Amino acid sequence: MKVYERERLNGHYSTTAFVIANTLSSTPYLLLVSVIPGAIAYYLTGLHRGMDHFAYYTSVLFSCMLVVESIMMIVASLVPNYLMGIIIGAGIQDVMLLSGGFFGLPNDLSHPFWKYPLFYIGFHKYAYQGLFKNEFEGVRYVYNEAVVQKILDGEYILREKWQVEMGYSKWIDLLIILGMVVIYRVLLIF
Known part of the structure; x- marks a missing residue:
């Protein structure tokens, strides 16, 4: 960030150019970081099979990394000390994680x-709920209870066990996270 500040003050490029260039240059690496470890974790844990479920999973990982990068860039632009920036950024992430x-x-x-401002503005809520929907929607589980077979559908688990908001699809959760990326990047410009 220090190099950027010097270059901006010398008039070599604007904040908007920096944000666009940073986004374009970091996107391929963030995509690799979300796909490669995501594939290892996804298939080793035995999550729902299918390329569309895996694509959604990696899309959520990728968009979450973009949000975290955007938040950390905002913190870095406001805090002059590198160590304080890491501490404040981690604190922001921790508070969002606690309420997510x-x-x-x-x-x-x-x-x-914790419920009304933080639960709804933290990206973790949308990531968790989208990933839960990705795993449990459309799935039925058969289990035995007192020698009687019972069927439990995934929507019941989502509503009752995980308390997921079922009024919209998992793709809306992903769009909300991507919207947060845009909002944070625009905030960085100003």
Whole structure:
């Protein structure tokens, strides 16, 4: 960021040019980082088979990395010290992660602060819910309870166990995350 500040102050290029160039130059590497480890983790854990499910999975990983990169670039532009930037950026990610649905289900979030602003503005909510929908929608599970076979559908698990909002598709969750990327990149320009 220091080189960018010097170049911008000397008038060599604008903030908009930097944001566009940074986005274009980092995209191929972020895509590789999401596809290669994503393939290892996806298939080793036995997640839902099919190329469309894997493509959605890697798309969510890729878009989440773009969001994190955008947030960290905003923090880096505001904080002059490298170490303080890492600490503040990690703190922002931690607060979003705490309210995103990984450590507690949405109905279990106690204070309105954690539920209403943070739960809905953190990208983790949309990533988790999209990934849960990707795995459980359209799937039926057969299990035995007291020698009686019962069928449990994935939508029931999503609604009752994971408390996922089922009013929209997993693709809307992905679009919301990509919208956050655009919003954070535009904020970086200003």
